[in-house]
Amino acid sequence: MSVSAGKQKVGPSRPDLQGRSVALVGLMGAGKTTIGRKLAQVLQLPFVDSDAEIERISRMTISDLFAAYGEPEFRALEARVVARIAEDGPKVIGTGGGAYMNAATRQVLREHAVTIWLKADLDLLMDRVSKRPTRPLLQAPDPRQVMQDLIDKRYPVYAQADLVVQSRNAKRETIAMEIVAALEKYCAQKDSE
Numbered sequence: 054m055s056v057s058a059g060k061q062k063v064g065p066s067r068p069d070l071q072g073r074s075v076a077l078v079g080l081m082g083a084g085k086t087t088i089g090r091k092l093a094q095v096l097q098l099p100f101v102d103s104d105a106e107i108e109r110i111s112r113m114t115i116s117d118l119f120a121a122y123g124e125p126e127f128r129a130l131e132a133r134v135v136a137r138i139a140e141d142g143p144k145v146i147g148t149g150g151g152a153y154m155n156a157a158t159r160q161v162l163r164e165h166a167v168t169i170w171l172k173a174d175l176d177l178l179m180d181r182v183s184k185r186p187t188r189p190l191l192q193a194p195d196p197r198q199v200m201q202d203l204i205d206k207r208y209p210v211y212a213q214a215d216l217v218v219q220s221r222n223a224k225r226e227t228i229a230m231e232i233v234a235a236l237e238k239y240c241a242q243k244d245s246e
């Protein structure tokens with residue numbers, strides 16, 4: 054069976070995920086939500102975004118949750134939501150940027166998903182996130198420095214993901230198909246172990 058993203062037809066087969074989900078991790082602006090949605094179409098799986106799910110359940114925006122309850126409460130809620138999403142059958146999961154920093158969340162994702170780190174450089178991230186003021190951590194006097202600090206702190210942890218795909222200003226379909234190719238290789242190798 055061949056898979057296609059939009060008009061582009063690429064790749065001979067769909068990865069055999071053996072019931073696992075695919076979870077995208079990485080920093081704010083890397084494209085987890087945007088690419089995740091496209092990837093879900095290609096893999097014919099449901100797409101769930103943990104930030105959107107948190108907003109739906111709480112009926113509050115992420116910014117309002119941070120303001121009303123503080124970051125630690127948000128993180129606790131996020132860990133519960135990601136676990137529930139991951140345990141609930143195969144899908145593509147777009148995680149919030151900080152979700153993978155939680156050790157219990159990493160464990161849940163190890164058990165239920167193939168994790169992909171969408172890696173991006175500072176300029177790309179800043180270009181992307183500067184368009185909308187929806188990310189509370191970046192409502193700071195020097196958001197670029199905040200992002201650099203997050204890169205320093207988080208990249209060694211994101212590096213624990215099963216696969217790394219470089220995010221860049223390429224078509225969403227192109228990045229999604231790179232992920233499919235990486236998944237095919239990864240799953241084929243796992244199956245032969």
Ligand SMILES: Nc1ncnc2c1ncn2[C@@H]1O[C@H](COP(=O)(O)OP(=O)(O)OP(=O)(O)O)[C@@H](O)[C@H]1O
Pocket residue numbers: 079080081082083084085086087088104147148149150181182184188221222223224225228
């Ligand atoms: N390949 C791409 N080409 C052009 N724009 C893109 C691409 N991928 C994402 N974007 C844009 O970059 C912005 C950030 O993307 P997105 O919201 O998917 O990031 P995210 O990783 O989910 O961030 P967060 O952790 O804050 O949820 C969005 O405006 C999106 O439209």
Ligand SMILES: O=C(O)C1=C[C@@H](O)[C@@H](O)[C@H](O)C1
Pocket residue numbers: 080081104115148149150151152187188189190
């Ligand atoms: O990187 C982060 O810590 C965050 C990323 C977003 O997805 C949201 O989950 C929130 O703005 C926090």
Ligand SMILES: [Mg+2]
Pocket residue numbers: 085086087102104147148149
């Ligand atoms: Mg997102």
